[in-house]
Amino acid sequence: MKIFVVNAGSSSLKYQVMDMDNETMLVKGNVERIGIAGSFIKQKRPDGVTYEVSKDLENHSQALQMVFDAITDEKCGVIKSLDEIGAVGHRVLHGAEDFTESVVVTEEVLKICDKNTEFGPLHMPANVGCIRACIALMPNTPQVAVFDTTFHSTMEKKAYLYAIPYDLYINYKIRKYGFHGTSHNFISHEAMKYLGNDKAKIITCHLGNGASIAAVDAGVCKDTSMGFTPLEGLVMGTRSGNIDPAAVEFARKKLGLKAEEVVNFLNKKCGVLGITGKTSDFRDLAEMIENGDEQAKLALDMFAWRIREYIGAYSVALGGVDAIVFAGGIGENNAAARELVLEGCEVFGAKIDKEKNKVASTGNIEDVTAKDSKVRILIIPTNEELMIARDTLRLVSQN
Ligand code: ADP
Numbered sequence: 001m002k003i004f005v006v007n008a009g010s011s012s013l014k015y016q017v018m019d020m021d022n023e024t025m026l027v028k029g030n031v032e033r034i035g036i037a038g039s040f041i042k043q044k045r046p047d048g049v050t051y052e053v054s055k056d057l058e059n060h061s062q063a064l065q066m067v068f069d070a071i072t073d074e075k076c077g078v079i080k081s082l083d084e085i086g087a088v089g090h091r092v093l094h095g096a097e098d099f100t101e102s103v104v105v106t107e108e109v110l111k112i113c114d115k116n117t118e119f120g121p122l123h124m125p126a127n128v129g130c131i132r133a134c135i136a137l138m139p140n141t142p143q144v145a146v147f148d149t150t151f152h153s154t155m156e157k158k159a160y161l162y163a164i165p166y167d168l169y170i171n172y173k174i175r176k177y178g179f180h181g182t183s184h185n186f187i188s189h190e191a192m193k194y195l196g197n198d199k200a201k202i203i204t205c206h207l208g209n210g211a212s213i214a215a216v217d218a219g220v221c222k223d224t225s226m227g228f229t230p231l232e233g234l235v236m237g238t239r240s241g242n243i244d245p246a247a248v249e250f251a252r253k254k255l256g257l258k259a260e261e262v263v264n265f266l267n268k269k270c271g272v273l274g275i276t277g278k279t280s281d282f283r284d285l286a287e288m289i290e291n292g293d294e295q296a297k298l299a300l301d302m303f304a305w306r307i308r309e310y311i312g313a314y315s316v317a318l319g320g321v322d323a324i325v326f327a328g329g330i331g332e333n334n335a336a337a338r339e340l341v342l343e344g345c346e347v348f349g350a351k352i353d354k355e356k357n358k359v360a361s362t363g364n365i366e367d368v369t370a371k372d373s374k375v376r377i378l379i380i381p382t383n384e385e386l387m388i389a390r391d392t393l394r395l396v397s398q399n
Pocket of ligand 1: 133207208210237280281282283284328330331334395
Protein backbone atom coordinates (compact mmCIF):
# COMPACT_ATOMS: atom_id res chain seq x y z
CA MET A 1 0.00 0.00 0.00
CA LYS A 2 1.17 3.55 -0.72
CA ILE A 3 0.82 5.91 2.23
CA PHE A 4 0.97 9.68 2.14
CA VAL A 5 2.52 11.12 5.32
CA VAL A 6 1.82 14.73 6.26
CA ASN A 7 3.65 16.76 8.89
CA ALA A 8 2.15 20.25 9.05
CA GLY A 9 3.68 23.11 11.01
CA SER A 10 2.15 26.55 11.49
CA SER A 11 3.54 27.85 8.16
CA SER A 12 5.10 24.73 6.64
CA LEU A 13 4.11 21.29 5.42
CA LYS A 14 6.51 18.36 5.07
CA TYR A 15 5.38 15.23 3.28
CA GLN A 16 6.46 11.85 1.99
CA VAL A 17 4.90 9.14 -0.12
CA MET A 18 5.91 5.74 1.24
CA ASP A 19 5.53 2.35 -0.40
CA MET A 20 4.76 0.14 2.59
CA ASP A 21 5.18 -3.11 0.65
CA ASN A 22 8.91 -2.63 1.17
CA GLU A 23 8.95 0.40 3.51
CA THR A 24 10.63 2.66 0.98
CA MET A 25 10.25 6.38 0.56
CA LEU A 26 9.14 7.20 -2.99
CA VAL A 27 9.32 10.96 -2.73
CA LYS A 28 9.60 13.65 -0.10
CA GLY A 29 9.15 17.37 -0.09
CA ASN A 30 8.18 20.44 1.82
CA VAL A 31 6.11 23.55 1.36
CA GLU A 32 7.24 26.65 3.20
CA ARG A 33 5.96 30.13 3.97
CA ILE A 34 2.30 29.11 3.84
CA GLY A 35 0.20 32.20 4.53
CA ILE A 36 3.28 34.41 4.10
CA ALA A 37 4.36 35.99 0.80
CA GLY A 38 6.92 33.93 -1.10
CA SER A 39 5.53 30.41 -0.55
CA PHE A 40 7.25 27.59 -2.43
CA ILE A 41 7.37 23.81 -2.75
CA LYS A 42 10.51 21.69 -3.08
CA GLN A 43 10.27 17.99 -3.78
CA LYS A 44 12.94 15.35 -4.34
CA ARG A 45 12.82 11.72 -5.43
CA PRO A 46 15.50 9.25 -4.29
CA ASP A 47 16.80 9.20 -7.90
CA GLY A 48 17.59 12.90 -7.57
CA VAL A 49 14.74 14.26 -9.72
CA THR A 50 13.55 17.49 -8.14
CA TYR A 51 10.44 19.64 -8.51
CA GLU A 52 10.27 23.25 -7.41
CA VAL A 53 7.46 25.78 -7.79
CA SER A 54 6.98 29.19 -6.15
CA LYS A 55 3.46 30.51 -5.76
CA ASP A 56 1.83 32.38 -2.89
CA LEU A 57 -0.38 30.15 -0.78
CA GLU A 58 -3.04 31.40 1.61
CA ASN A 59 -3.57 28.26 3.65
CA HIS A 60 -2.74 24.58 4.14
CA SER A 61 -5.54 23.49 1.82
CA GLN A 62 -3.90 25.34 -1.08
CA ALA A 63 -0.54 23.93 -0.02
CA LEU A 64 -1.91 20.39 -0.17
CA GLN A 65 -3.30 20.99 -3.64
CA MET A 66 0.19 22.09 -4.67
CA VAL A 67 1.65 18.94 -3.11
CA PHE A 68 -0.83 16.76 -4.97
CA ASP A 69 0.18 18.44 -8.25
CA ALA A 70 3.81 17.68 -7.39
CA ILE A 71 3.38 14.01 -6.49
CA THR A 72 1.23 13.35 -9.56
CA ASP A 73 3.46 15.39 -11.90
CA GLU A 74 4.15 13.41 -15.07
CA LYS A 75 7.93 13.97 -15.02
CA CYS A 76 8.80 14.47 -11.36
CA GLY A 77 5.97 12.73 -9.51
CA VAL A 78 5.55 9.16 -8.26
CA ILE A 79 1.87 8.36 -8.79
CA LYS A 80 -0.57 8.90 -11.66
CA SER A 81 -3.55 9.75 -9.51
CA LEU A 82 -4.47 10.20 -5.86
CA ASP A 83 -6.44 6.95 -6.06
CA GLU A 84 -3.13 5.14 -5.68
CA ILE A 85 -2.82 6.45 -2.11
CA GLY A 86 -4.25 3.81 0.23
CA ALA A 87 -4.22 5.96 3.38
CA VAL A 88 -2.93 9.23 4.79
CA GLY A 89 -1.00 9.48 8.06
CA HIS A 90 -0.98 12.87 9.79
CA ARG A 91 1.45 13.97 12.47
CA VAL A 92 -0.66 15.77 15.08
CA LEU A 93 1.01 17.72 17.88
CA HIS A 94 -1.29 17.06 20.79
CA GLY A 95 -3.48 14.16 21.81
CA ALA A 96 -3.93 15.57 25.34
CA GLU A 97 -5.49 12.90 27.60
CA ASP A 98 -8.02 12.01 24.90
CA PHE A 99 -5.74 9.93 22.72
CA THR A 100 -3.35 7.36 24.08
CA GLU A 101 -2.90 5.74 20.66
CA SER A 102 -2.98 6.74 17.02
CA VAL A 103 -6.53 6.74 15.61
CA VAL A 104 -8.43 6.54 12.36
CA VAL A 105 -9.92 10.01 11.90
CA THR A 106 -13.67 10.45 12.31
CA GLU A 107 -15.76 13.61 12.75
CA GLU A 108 -15.69 12.89 16.51
CA VAL A 109 -11.86 12.73 16.49
CA LEU A 110 -11.73 16.09 14.69
CA LYS A 111 -14.06 17.67 17.24
CA ILE A 112 -11.80 16.52 20.08
CA CYS A 113 -8.74 17.85 18.22
CA ASP A 114 -10.50 21.19 17.78
CA LYS A 115 -11.16 21.27 21.51
CA ASN A 116 -7.46 20.57 22.16
CA THR A 117 -6.31 23.52 20.04
CA GLU A 118 -5.75 25.45 23.28
CA PHE A 119 -2.86 23.07 24.11
CA GLY A 120 -1.09 23.85 20.81
CA PRO A 121 -2.49 27.07 19.35
CA LEU A 122 0.17 27.31 16.61
CA HIS A 123 0.28 23.71 15.41
CA MET A 124 -3.14 22.24 16.05
CA PRO A 125 -5.07 24.46 13.59
CA ALA A 126 -2.55 23.51 10.87
CA ASN A 127 -2.75 19.80 11.77
CA VAL A 128 -6.54 19.72 11.82
CA GLY A 129 -6.74 21.99 8.76
CA CYS A 130 -4.62 19.52 6.79
CA ILE A 131 -6.75 16.57 7.85
CA ARG A 132 -9.93 18.36 6.81
CA ALA A 133 -8.36 19.42 3.49
CA CYS A 134 -7.28 15.83 2.78
CA ILE A 135 -10.78 14.56 3.55
CA ALA A 136 -12.20 17.12 1.11
CA LEU A 137 -9.67 16.28 -1.62
CA MET A 138 -9.72 12.48 -1.17
CA PRO A 139 -13.00 11.64 0.59
CA ASN A 140 -12.71 7.87 0.22
CA THR A 141 -9.20 7.51 1.61
CA PRO A 142 -8.80 6.71 5.31
CA GLN A 143 -6.98 9.34 7.37
CA VAL A 144 -5.01 8.45 10.49
CA ALA A 145 -3.86 10.83 13.23
CA VAL A 146 -0.53 10.02 14.90
CA PHE A 147 0.05 12.20 17.95
CA ASP A 148 3.41 13.46 19.25
CA THR A 149 2.21 12.88 22.81
CA THR A 150 0.76 9.36 22.85
CA PHE A 151 4.02 7.44 23.33
CA HIS A 152 4.40 9.29 26.64
CA SER A 153 0.86 8.55 27.79
CA THR A 154 2.16 5.55 29.76
CA MET A 155 3.88 7.83 32.30
CA GLU A 156 2.56 7.43 35.82
CA LYS A 157 0.96 10.30 37.72
CA LYS A 158 4.03 10.73 39.95
CA ALA A 159 6.04 11.46 36.79
CA TYR A 160 3.60 13.61 34.84
CA LEU A 161 2.00 15.81 37.51
CA TYR A 162 3.34 19.23 38.43
CA ALA A 163 3.35 20.03 42.14
CA ILE A 164 0.70 22.72 41.81
CA PRO A 165 -2.85 22.64 43.21
CA TYR A 166 -4.39 19.39 42.04
CA ASP A 167 -7.51 21.22 40.81
CA LEU A 168 -5.42 22.71 38.00
CA TYR A 169 -4.86 19.20 36.71
CA ILE A 170 -8.47 18.13 37.24
CA ASN A 171 -10.05 21.27 35.79
CA TYR A 172 -7.60 22.29 33.08
CA LYS A 173 -5.44 19.18 32.47
CA ILE A 174 -2.25 21.06 33.28
CA ARG A 175 0.43 18.32 33.44
CA LYS A 176 3.46 17.02 31.60
CA TYR A 177 2.57 15.48 28.23
CA GLY A 178 5.91 15.11 26.47
CA PHE A 179 6.56 15.47 22.74
CA HIS A 180 8.68 13.88 19.97
CA GLY A 181 6.85 10.67 20.93
CA THR A 182 6.98 9.25 17.43
CA SER A 183 10.75 9.57 17.41
CA HIS A 184 11.29 8.17 20.93
CA ASN A 185 8.97 5.28 20.04
CA PHE A 186 10.83 4.57 16.80
CA ILE A 187 14.37 4.75 18.16
CA SER A 188 13.64 2.83 21.37
CA HIS A 189 12.06 0.00 19.39
CA GLU A 190 14.89 -0.01 16.84
CA ALA A 191 17.32 -0.22 19.78
CA MET A 192 15.40 -3.13 21.35
CA LYS A 193 15.53 -4.93 18.00
CA TYR A 194 19.25 -4.20 17.62
CA LEU A 195 19.99 -5.43 21.15
CA GLY A 196 17.74 -8.46 20.70
CA ASN A 197 16.20 -7.58 24.06
CA ASP A 198 12.54 -6.60 24.30
CA LYS A 199 12.92 -5.90 28.03
CA ALA A 200 15.74 -3.38 27.55
CA LYS A 201 15.91 -0.21 29.64
CA ILE A 202 16.73 2.58 27.21
CA ILE A 203 17.39 6.30 27.47
CA THR A 204 16.55 7.96 24.16
CA CYS A 205 18.00 11.39 23.33
CA HIS A 206 16.25 13.15 20.44
CA LEU A 207 18.50 16.13 19.85
CA GLY A 208 17.41 18.49 17.09
CA ASN A 209 16.37 22.15 17.09
CA GLY A 210 13.87 20.93 19.64
CA ALA A 211 15.42 18.39 21.98
CA SER A 212 14.02 15.91 24.45
CA ILE A 213 15.03 12.79 26.32
CA ALA A 214 12.95 9.83 27.45
CA ALA A 215 13.24 6.90 29.84
CA VAL A 216 11.85 3.78 28.17
CA ASP A 217 11.43 0.45 29.95
CA ALA A 218 10.64 -2.55 27.73
CA GLY A 219 9.14 -0.24 25.12
CA VAL A 220 7.05 1.68 27.68
CA CYS A 221 7.78 5.35 28.32
CA LYS A 222 8.31 6.10 32.03
CA ASP A 223 9.36 9.74 31.86
CA THR A 224 10.38 12.44 29.41
CA SER A 225 11.87 15.92 29.59
CA MET A 226 9.38 18.04 27.64
CA GLY A 227 6.32 19.07 29.59
CA PHE A 228 2.96 20.76 29.15
CA THR A 229 4.58 22.27 26.06
CA PRO A 230 7.90 21.54 24.30
CA LEU A 231 9.53 24.36 26.29
CA GLU A 232 10.46 22.31 29.35
CA GLY A 233 13.57 20.21 29.83
CA LEU A 234 16.78 20.36 27.83
CA VAL A 235 18.65 23.44 26.63
CA MET A 236 17.59 23.74 22.97
CA GLY A 237 18.46 25.83 19.92
CA THR A 238 16.25 28.75 20.91
CA ARG A 239 14.35 27.40 23.96
CA SER A 240 15.53 27.83 27.52
CA GLY A 241 14.37 24.46 28.81
CA ASN A 242 14.11 24.29 32.61
CA ILE A 243 14.27 27.61 34.44
CA ASP A 244 13.09 28.86 37.80
CA PRO A 245 9.70 30.55 37.12
CA ALA A 246 10.63 33.26 39.61
CA ALA A 247 13.64 34.16 37.43
CA VAL A 248 11.27 34.42 34.47
CA GLU A 249 9.08 36.95 36.27
CA PHE A 250 12.17 38.89 37.41
CA ALA A 251 13.52 38.99 33.83
CA ARG A 252 10.10 39.95 32.47
CA LYS A 253 10.04 43.07 34.63
CA LYS A 254 13.63 43.98 33.78
CA LEU A 255 12.98 43.57 30.05
CA GLY A 256 9.61 45.29 30.22
CA LEU A 257 7.89 42.39 28.51
CA LYS A 258 4.15 41.89 28.61
CA ALA A 259 2.97 38.67 30.24
CA GLU A 260 1.86 37.27 26.88
CA GLU A 261 5.32 37.92 25.38
CA VAL A 262 7.17 35.83 27.93
CA VAL A 263 6.55 32.36 26.52
CA ASN A 264 7.52 33.52 23.05
CA PHE A 265 10.75 34.95 24.50
CA LEU A 266 11.57 31.66 26.24
CA ASN A 267 10.78 29.70 23.05
CA LYS A 268 12.52 31.90 20.50
CA LYS A 269 15.29 33.98 22.10
CA CYS A 270 16.87 31.67 24.66
CA GLY A 271 18.77 28.38 24.64
CA VAL A 272 21.94 28.26 22.54
CA LEU A 273 20.89 31.45 20.75
CA GLY A 274 20.54 33.28 24.05
CA ILE A 275 23.95 32.18 25.30
CA THR A 276 25.90 32.82 22.07
CA GLY A 277 23.87 35.84 21.01
CA LYS A 278 24.53 34.70 17.44
CA THR A 279 23.20 31.31 16.50
CA SER A 280 20.94 28.43 17.44
CA ASP A 281 22.49 26.09 14.88
CA PHE A 282 24.96 23.48 16.07
CA ARG A 283 26.95 23.58 12.83
CA ASP A 284 27.66 27.28 13.43
CA LEU A 285 28.39 26.45 17.05
CA ALA A 286 31.04 23.90 16.03
CA GLU A 287 32.70 26.44 13.76
CA MET A 288 32.63 29.11 16.43
CA ILE A 289 34.18 26.73 18.97
CA GLU A 290 36.93 25.92 16.52
CA ASN A 291 37.62 29.63 16.21
CA GLY A 292 37.94 29.96 19.98
CA ASP A 293 34.53 31.50 20.75
CA GLU A 294 34.07 31.02 24.50
CA GLN A 295 30.33 31.66 24.53
CA ALA A 296 29.86 28.94 21.92
CA LYS A 297 31.84 26.48 24.05
CA LEU A 298 29.78 27.49 27.08
CA ALA A 299 26.54 26.87 25.16
CA LEU A 300 27.67 23.36 24.17
CA ASP A 301 28.79 22.64 27.73
CA MET A 302 25.40 23.75 29.09
CA PHE A 303 23.57 21.68 26.46
CA ALA A 304 25.54 18.54 27.38
CA TRP A 305 25.41 19.16 31.13
CA ARG A 306 21.59 19.32 31.13
CA ILE A 307 21.38 16.08 29.15
CA ARG A 308 23.72 14.40 31.62
CA GLU A 309 21.52 15.53 34.51
CA TYR A 310 18.61 13.73 32.86
CA ILE A 311 20.64 10.64 31.98
CA GLY A 312 21.64 10.34 35.63
CA ALA A 313 18.08 10.82 36.83
CA TYR A 314 16.58 8.43 34.30
CA SER A 315 19.14 5.69 34.97
CA VAL A 316 17.91 5.66 38.54
CA ALA A 317 14.25 6.02 37.55
CA LEU A 318 14.61 2.98 35.28
CA GLY A 319 16.60 1.01 37.86
CA GLY A 320 19.50 0.63 35.43
CA VAL A 321 20.14 1.30 31.79
CA ASP A 322 21.02 -1.04 28.93
CA ALA A 323 21.44 1.55 26.16
CA ILE A 324 21.68 5.27 25.54
CA VAL A 325 20.47 6.22 22.08
CA PHE A 326 21.22 9.40 20.14
CA ALA A 327 19.01 10.68 17.31
CA GLY A 328 18.00 13.94 15.60
CA GLY A 329 20.17 16.36 13.63
CA ILE A 330 22.57 16.91 16.55
CA GLY A 331 22.38 13.41 18.03
CA GLU A 332 23.14 11.83 14.66
CA ASN A 333 25.77 14.28 13.43
CA ASN A 334 27.55 16.02 16.28
CA ALA A 335 30.29 13.79 17.69
CA ALA A 336 31.55 16.47 20.09
CA ALA A 337 28.12 16.79 21.71
CA ARG A 338 27.80 13.00 22.11
CA GLU A 339 31.26 12.74 23.68
CA LEU A 340 30.54 15.57 26.10
CA VAL A 341 27.19 14.08 27.10
CA LEU A 342 28.81 10.77 27.98
CA GLU A 343 31.53 12.42 30.11
CA GLY A 344 31.16 11.16 33.65
CA CYS A 345 28.62 8.49 32.75
CA GLU A 346 31.39 5.91 33.38
CA VAL A 347 30.15 6.05 36.94
CA PHE A 348 27.31 3.73 35.95
CA GLY A 349 29.25 1.87 33.29
CA ALA A 350 28.43 3.92 30.17
CA LYS A 351 31.51 4.64 28.08
CA ILE A 352 31.71 5.89 24.52
CA ASP A 353 34.44 4.77 22.10
CA LYS A 354 35.89 8.15 21.09
CA GLU A 355 37.30 6.86 17.80
CA LYS A 356 34.12 5.06 16.70
CA ASN A 357 32.14 8.11 17.80
CA LYS A 358 33.80 10.18 15.06
CA VAL A 359 31.73 8.23 12.50
CA ALA A 360 29.90 10.34 9.94
CA SER A 361 26.18 9.67 9.81
CA THR A 362 25.52 6.76 7.44
CA GLY A 363 21.78 6.48 7.83
CA ASN A 364 22.30 3.16 9.62
CA ILE A 365 22.54 2.24 13.29
CA GLU A 366 26.04 2.95 14.58
CA ASP A 367 27.30 1.24 17.72
CA VAL A 368 29.84 3.54 19.38
CA THR A 369 30.12 1.62 22.64
CA ALA A 370 33.58 1.33 24.20
CA LYS A 371 34.83 -2.23 24.71
CA ASP A 372 34.67 -2.02 28.51
CA SER A 373 31.25 -0.28 28.64
CA LYS A 374 28.33 -2.05 30.35
CA VAL A 375 25.83 0.26 28.64
CA ARG A 376 25.49 0.28 24.85
CA ILE A 377 25.82 3.67 23.17
CA LEU A 378 23.95 3.79 19.88
CA ILE A 379 23.31 6.34 17.14
CA ILE A 380 20.00 5.54 15.51
CA PRO A 381 18.76 7.74 12.66
CA THR A 382 15.21 8.60 13.55
CA ASN A 383 12.46 8.17 11.00
CA GLU A 384 9.24 9.72 12.21
CA GLU A 385 7.64 9.46 8.76
CA LEU A 386 8.20 5.71 8.63
CA MET A 387 6.78 5.34 12.13
CA ILE A 388 3.69 7.34 11.11
CA ALA A 389 3.31 5.24 7.96
CA ARG A 390 3.64 2.00 9.95
CA ASP A 391 0.97 3.10 12.43
CA THR A 392 -1.27 4.21 9.58
CA LEU A 393 -0.92 0.90 7.80
CA ARG A 394 -1.58 -1.05 11.03
CA LEU A 395 -4.75 0.90 11.77
CA VAL A 396 -6.24 0.83 8.29
CA SER A 397 -5.44 -2.88 7.97
CA GLN A 398 -7.44 -3.56 11.16
CA ASN A 399 -10.53 -1.76 9.88
P1 ADP B 1 14.35 19.75 13.83
O1 ADP B 1 14.07 19.71 15.29
O2 ADP B 1 14.05 21.07 13.21
O3 ADP B 1 13.86 18.56 13.05
P2 ADP B 1 16.97 18.65 13.22
O4 ADP B 1 16.76 17.29 13.82
O5 ADP B 1 17.08 18.78 11.77
O6 ADP B 1 15.94 19.70 13.79
O7 ADP B 1 18.32 19.22 13.89
C1 ADP B 1 18.81 20.49 13.60
C2 ADP B 1 20.16 20.66 14.31
O8 ADP B 1 21.02 19.60 13.92
C3 ADP B 1 20.86 21.96 13.95
O9 ADP B 1 21.45 22.52 15.11
C4 ADP B 1 21.94 21.51 12.99
O10 ADP B 1 23.08 22.30 13.08
C5 ADP B 1 22.23 20.10 13.42
N1 ADP B 1 22.64 19.31 12.26
C6 ADP B 1 21.83 18.85 11.29
N2 ADP B 1 22.54 18.21 10.32
C7 ADP B 1 23.85 18.27 10.72
C8 ADP B 1 25.08 17.80 10.17
N3 ADP B 1 25.12 17.11 9.02
N4 ADP B 1 26.20 18.05 10.86
C9 ADP B 1 26.17 18.71 12.03
N5 ADP B 1 25.04 19.20 12.60
C10 ADP B 1 23.89 18.97 11.96
